[in-house]
Amino acid sequence: MEGRQEAGKENKPSSISVDPQGDSSLQVEISDAVSERDKVKFTVQTKSCLPHFAQTEFSVVRQHEEFIWLHDAYVENEEYAGLIIPPAPPRPDFEASREKLQKLGEGDSSITREEFAKMKQELEAEYLAIFKKTVAMHEVFLQRLAAHPTLRRDHNFFVFLEYGQDLSVRGKNRKELLGGFLRNIVKSADEALITSMSGLKEVDDFFEHERTFLLEYHTRIRDACLRADRVMQSHKCLADDYIPISAALSSLGTQEVNQLKTSFFKLAELFERLRKLEGRVASDEDLKLSDMLRYYMRDSQAAKDLLYRRLRALADYENANKALDKARTRNREVRTAESNQQLCCRRFERLSDSAKQELMDFKSRRVSSFRKNLIELAELELKHAKASTLLLRNTLVALKGEP
């Protein structure tokens, strides 16, 4: 199925606050997107007065794999070890939606033409919503990079934004995926090992607190996200249920006795409108709640990764200390051990300083994002409840007025 979107700022479900400071010397957005058979092509538009770029305004077309390549490049770069790397956008996934559309096409002959048209409408709206979300996720990723004073200066980032040709980064093959999977296992094992290492003292209360906090927070936000998803699904289910109910009421209306005709027709209309309202409740909860929780689940994982890197650096520092002591005792290769120890020390201190700043930014980003979304969620819920009440009351007045 084809889909296009002109992603202007109005369309964006901006559930994530990107840049508290606001700096316009590098502006990135996804100005267009096309969904083809099995991939999405994003048009990344950059506006910048930075001297590095050849032009002040330019666009390139990128696919999901290229975003992942960029993300991985940042993660693997030692220079950014002390920073929270913005989480990679999730892969565009239209499978479920496509399957449903296909099933609808295969047809259930018991449904009327109107019902079919409505269900098709619902599914198309769902497809469009997923499409818009994937665009937003990819855009937010780039915008966070552009807003970060250090990350925005990365050479790979410039290449990503400017290089007109395909970056030739194919998707990860099975070996690489497995490799990534194993790396994660090794990382967790390593982390467990480091923390149980004797003599490794967390000298800084701040980091001790952050570690405990992030561990628990990440698990709980993941839970909340999953359950918010289920609530949203239930609302969608309910909205879908109204379709056959409305259709059945309509056919009852056509063949009923006169005294009940109008009642049934009005009820049919009511359920059709309630369906639309219920659908909006579902999509608003999706955007303001589920998506926000999901994003901060990923962001908190990125923060955890940062803490792990710092811990690793601390362990390396400790090991270097031990090695230096040993070298001094044996009086062999003391200079090498000394310089290595100094390197580790500097690295650890550099990481700690930047990590502290990053974690505080994470907190303020998180708080302002939650605030914005919870307010918007409450306002939208109120809006829909008031609209439903009005609709129901009008119907009641009309029905009670019947002889």
Add this chain to the structure above:
Amino acid sequence: MESKSISAPVIFDRSREEIEEEANGDVFDIEIGVSDPEKVGDGMNAYMAYRVTTKTSLSMFSKSEFSVKRRFSDFLGLHSKLASKYLHVGYIVPPAPEKSIVGMTKVKVGKEDSSSTEFVEKRRAALERYLQRTVKHPTLLQDPDLRQFLESSELPRAVNTQALSGAGILRMVNKAADAVNKMTIKMNESDAWFEEKQQQFENLDQQLRKLHASVEALVCHRKELSANTAAFAKSAAMLGNSEDHTALSRALSQLAEVEEKIDQLHQEQAFADFYMFSELLSDYIRLIAAVKGVFDHRMKCWQKWEDAQITLLKKRETEAKMMVANKPDKIQQAKNEIREWEAKVQQGERDFEQISKTIRKEVGRFEAKRVKDFKTVIIKYLESLVQTQQQLIKYWEAFLPEAKAIA
């Protein structure tokens, strides 16, 4: 040989009969309540006893308010008695609620969980609706068995309730219907009213079944929504506990509270969906089956009259033959039989006219009641939906300042 045109006579002007019944309305001052389900006994012999309370100002009852204890099989027994007396002469006898082996076994075995409580409540409500419908029927109200059911402190135990369940009666009705169809009755329906009505009820039945199925799905999904909301509320509370920014933490706890209240709302709405909307539809699906049964009885009645006419013809033929063959004693026998069958033909005609008249009245009364029922329930149901939305507004309005307070 006489050729008699065998056709149903057009006796009554169709609309007059129906209008008459609609105008009478329900002026019967009697209300029935079924309450206080109580488990009696233990193990597989246990049963639920329900309190049946009657409030009335009708003079036929000795008191204005009284109650008795009845068990489910008593209701089935009542229905079977009424059905056997009134169905075949054209009265639409309201069907009793369905038996449920699974549901009842859980209760007997003593499972004190929400599903058996729900089952008992569902049954209680259904029994109440059943009695209300039965007493609102002017003819059935006069029946001594019904009065005994409502008034007597002791009721002889109804036996063989297998055959007496609503489903059992319906099976009987359906079998009769099939038999009738198989007879390929070419009933010359010169009264189009009956054919029309039958078709209308057939269509109504189909539509109601479709609607009922979709409403059942709605009930199911609303219950799921309630459960999922409750689960989310818990996880939001946990998240609030973890959150180290004080104001955000408080807001998240508030969100959890709001979601918990909303889960309750959804549950209550699911009950309304079920008891008001879904049960109304399933009641009427079964009532319409009773209506169809009554139409089929009329067919059978017609068939009986038709058979009598055919037999009379044969007897006359026999008489003629005997006259030709000059057998005086056989002639006398033939004449006797002719008289017998003439009487049967007359009775057949009277019965047919009577059942046709009764059915017209009954359908008029039924439709008037149906319109009233549907209108009342629809309004009540919509009011429940309004209630839910108003509560939602209350909850979110209380939450909004909490969200804004996040500094």
